[in-house]
Amino acid sequence: MTGTNLAGRTIRDLILGERTDITRLPWVGHRSRNWEFEPLRWTAATALYAVYRFADREEYRTGAAATHASAKLANLISGR
Structure with a gap:
């Protein structure tokens, strides 16, 4: 449940173009x-x-x- 919540908040911030602590996490924008x-x-x-x-x-x-x-x-x- 926590992972889903974090993923949802991250996607929201990315869609809105907001630069937050969440969007600066290492896995945001990571290229495998x-x-x-x-x-x-x-x-x-x-x-x-x-x-x-x-x-x-x-x-x-x-x-x-x-x-x-x-x-x-x-x-x-x-x-x-």
């Missing part, structure tokens, strides 16, 4: 960044998870103590 191209993002994230699963299976299968090369590559791509 563009969304990522969703199918591409989802495909890339799914592929990275598959690479991590593969690396985990290989590490478990071989008993390797070191990180598998494919996980290192996925870390590089994902920025980890």
Whole structure:
């Protein structure tokens, strides 16, 4: 209820062109960044998870103590 009240008062002040404490709030006039191209993002994230699963299976299968090369590559791509 409080959010709705604040939003209504903000819109009123903006429509009337009044410069108030409410219209100076940081979220008034805020521009959100563009969304990522969703199918591409989802495909890339799914592929990275598959690479991590593969690396985990290989590490478990071989008993390797070191990180598998494919996980290192996925870390590089994902920025980890």
